Amino acid sequence: MGKAQVLSRAKDFIYNNARLLDRKRYEYHLEGGSNVEVVDVLKAYQNQDGGFGNALEPDIRCPQSQPVPTELALTIMEEVGYFNPYIIKGIAKYLQKITLKDGGIPFVFKSASLYPHAPWWKSEEECRPSINPTGKILGYLYKQKVYTDCYQEEWFLKNEQFIWDYLDNGNPTGYHDGIQLITFLENIPDTNKADKYWPFVDDWLSRTGTIERNPLAEGYVHKVLDWCPVSTSYSRKFIPDVEINNHIQVLIEQQQEDGGWPINWPALSIGTELEWRGWITVERLRTLKSYGII
Structure with a gap:
């Protein structure tokens, strides 16, 4: 199939099925669209408490703010290179409220269970900190420079210490933990301190089974292009060109x-499957563009 046909078919799918948010992401990445327009749509998912809910993460359908959708909002702003100061200040307000006493942010709150949700989005306790999403949240808060007052606030410092403690004592259990640590270490201002932990991350990434190397592997696995979605991804250094090309x-x-x-996980509903496929399709096009395929 020709490159133009791949893009043309994907564009039709996106405009037929994807959320406005993902149509705007597509326009930004492939048609010279506006990053401001992407973030303007993103604002609709933010609640008065500053956090994000409202099915921004399609498998969490509750309107209330949740940690992972809030992380996803930061991820989108980083993706398009525009951190809106109003949104960031709201996020900081929300994170101050939900940071646990000894640091760390919970994975999910019980309110997710009151609405349709994927089975993994449930919690019997709300007081257990999780590296996912704490690592990426702090990493992207450090990357943005539109609101830096939070860096010395108690809640922020507690979360940072939680991540350092995790790096000293923890053991990543998979992709979702790994990308949290990478994002944090890539963006922490104290690069000397980060350098202490990169060997630990590199050793883990190099182990058999951390990165799924089989491009035909089925089920909920994270393959080479999940770890290296763009050519500048940190994990790219572990993957030879021939393997990248095979996966592409x-x-x-x-x-x-x-x-x-x-998608490679069970869909919650027909609607959520299309929402996720719209997101994933933009992600796949971003990857193909980054590696010079389209």
């Missing part, structure tokens, strides 16, 4: 007849 070829072949890419 399989990725192109996995584009479905309707032009979108599939």
Whole structure:
């Protein structure tokens, strides 16, 4: 299939099925669209408490703010290179409220269970800190420079210490933990301190099984291009060019007849599957663009 056909079919899928947010992400990445327009749509998912909910993470359908959708909002702003100061100040207000007494942010709150949700988005306790999403949240708060007053606030310092303690004593259990640590270490201002921990991360990434190397592996696995979605990804140094090219070829072949890419986990509903596929399809196009395929 030609490169132009891959893009044309994906574009049709996005405009037929994707959320406005993902249509705007597509326009930004592939058609010279506005990053301000992306973030203007993102604002609609923010609550009065400053956090994000309202199914920004499609498998968490509750309107109330949750930690992971708030992390996702930061991820989107970083992706398009525009951190809105109003949104960031709201996020800081929310994080101050939900940071645990000894540092760390919970994975999910019980309010998620009051609405439709994927089975993994439930919690019997709300007082256990989680590296996911604490690591990326602090990493991207450090990356943005529109609101830096929070860096010396107690809640922020507690969360930072939680991450250092995790690096000293923890053991990442998979992709979702790993990208939290990488994002934090890539953006922490104290690069000398970060340098102490990169060997630990590198050793873990190099172990058999951390990065799924089989491009045809099925099920909920995270393959080479999940770890290296763009050519500048940190994990890229662990993957030879020939392996990248093999995964790219399989990725192109996995584009479905309707032009979108599939998800590799059980869908909560028809609607959430389309929402996720819209997100994933933009992600796949970003990857193909970064590696010079489209």
